[in-house]
Amino acid sequence: MLGFFSDYYLPIFVVLLFSLSHPCFPARNIPDQVTVITAESDVHNATWHDFTRFIDAEKGSHVNGMSELKKYLQSFGYLPSTTANYTNSTDDSFDTQLESAIILYQTKLGLPVTGKLDSYTISNIMSPRCGVADDPASAPPHGNATLISTTRHYAYFYGKPRWVRTSPMTLSYAFTPNAMIKYLTPTDVRTVFRRAFSRWSAVIPVNFTETGEYLMADIKIGFYRGDHGDGEPFDGVLGVLAHAFSPENGRFHLDAAETWTVDFKGEKSKSAIDLESVATHEIGHLLGLGHSSVKEAVMYPSLSPRTKKVDLKMDDVEGVQALYGSNPNFKFSSLLESENSYNQSLSSTTSKLSNSPFFFSLIVFILLTI
Numbered sequence: 318m319l320g321f322f323s324d325y326y327l328p329i330f331v332v333l334l335f336s337l338s339h340p341c342f343p344a345r346n347i348p349d350q351v352t353v354i355t356a357e358s359d360v361h362n363a364t365w366h367d368f369t370r371f372i373d374a375e376k377g378s379h380v381n382g383m384s385e386l387k388k389y390l391q392s393f394g395y396l397p398s399t400t401a402n403y404t405n406s407t408d409d410s411f412d413t414q415l416e417s418a419i420i421l422y423q424t425k426l427g428l429p430v431t432g433k434l435d436s437y438t439i440s441n442i443m444s445p446r447c448g449v450a451d452d453p454a455s456a457p458p459h460g461n462a463t464l465i466s467t468t469r470h471y472a473y474f475y476g477k478p479r480w481v482r483t484s485p486m487t488l489s490y491a492f493t494p495n496a497m498i499k500y501l502t503p504t505d506v507r508t509v510f511r512r513a514f515s516r517w518s519a520v521i522p523v524n525f526t527e528t529g530e531y532l533m534a535d536i537k538i539g540f541y542r543g544d545h546g547d548g549e550p551f552d553g554v555l556g557v558l559a560h561a562f563s564p565e566n567g568r569f570h571l572d573a574a575e576t577w578t579v580d581f582k583g584e585k586s587k588s589a590i591d592l593e594s595v596a597t598h599e600i601g602h603l604l605g606l607g608h609s610s611v612k613e614a615v616m617y618p619s620l621s622p623r624t625k626k627v628d629l630k631m632d633d634v635e636g637v638q639a640l641y642g643s644n645p646n647f648k649f650s651s652l653l654e655s656e657n658s659y660n661q662s663l664s665s666t667t668s669k670l671s672n673s674p675f676f677f678s679l680i681v682f683i684l685l686t687i
Contacts, residue, residue, distance in 0.1 A: 375411060376412070376416045379409055379411065384408060386415075387407075387415065390422065393450045393618075419433070419438065426618070427611065444621055447595075447598060447602075471606060471611075471616060471633070474564075487526055488536060489528040489536070490525060491528050491529065491530065491538070492538050493537060506579075509596060510596050513593055516597055519646075519647060520637065520644055536603055537568055538570075538571075539570060541572070541573055542573045553572075553574050554576070554588055558590055558620065567603065576588050576589045578590065579591075581625070587622060590620070591623075598615055601616045601633065601636075606636050614632045614633050615630065615633045634649075634652060
């Protein structure tokens with residue numbers, strides 16, 4: 318009997334003990350689970366999946382395939398995009414410039430800053446994400462703009478472009494007639510986008526309306542595969558999910574290779590991506606926002622499969638209102654109250670677990686039976 322308890326509870330005890338003794342970081346520093354890409358599709362982003370081989374690599378390491386990680390960091394603005402500015406971009410060495418890029422990546426995305434490819438960092442790198450670059454200082458051109466940082470955690474495109482229309486401002490949007498996905502009904506897709514646009518219009522004095530005149534629409538939405546003519550090719554399942562261009566470009570493209578869903582109850586795929594979450598995020602780019610370093614924010618660049626993230630956070634709202642002003646009907650107090658309620662709930666749950674008499678009794682019991 319004692320042997321059974323030892324074998325059964327020992328792994329649990331180790332996990333619990335580690336969670337108590339491991340240094341604590343703010344909630345946004347905790348990475349999502351490492352994305353496991355399965356063989357559900359013939360096309361997948363195998364390159365990102367292979368990054369697991371780099372866990373624990375640090376300056377001075379030499380690991381086969383490290384050049385692919387450098388390409389990733391170049392794509393999202395953390396390393397120079399030309400060999401003239403980075404002579405080691407095609408080799409597999411972990412050099413000083415790569416270490417600086419990792420530190421910048423960890424700092425920008427709210428991860429523990431170690432300069433090493435720890436599990437937190439690799440997990441974040443492997444997560445499906447938006448195709449818009451992160452780094453506010455050296456991001457390569459994306460459409461007609463690069464990114465610059467601002468105060469707080471949110472960011473804007475270079476020059477802080479915004480839509481300029483007569484007040485009250487109304488922007489039209491339309492779906493590309495020949496670039497849609499067939500397994501979701503037009504009604505479901507339109508409903509999701511209508512909700513996503515309404516989340517932003519609730520906080521700024523900008524209205525959005527769907528139009529059947531695609532060529533005349535301010536915002537043009539479509540699903541595409543691979544190289545689709547905008548210089549930003551998609552890379553298959555669970556890599557880059559979507560990208561949108563800065564004002565007043567209006568292009569919004571989603572990767573048709575993904576398994577998009579509007580209801581996780583009806584879609585069982587482990588790689589399913591919530592369409593409303595991605596739509597809400599990309600609309601932020603269409604309005605002029607860059608990526609946030611606040612993990613809870615809608616404008617954080619990555620999104621794990623089977624995750625819904627549609628509620629604007631304080632950082633999202635402050636960023637977009639700095640561009641367009643506030644919707645007269647919006648009240649910051651209600652948003653702040655909602656965030657405080659969430660944080661208190663999370664803190665209470667954690668506290669109850671750690672202070673539970675059963676929790677400590679279980680630990681003592683396991684120690685006595687090992």
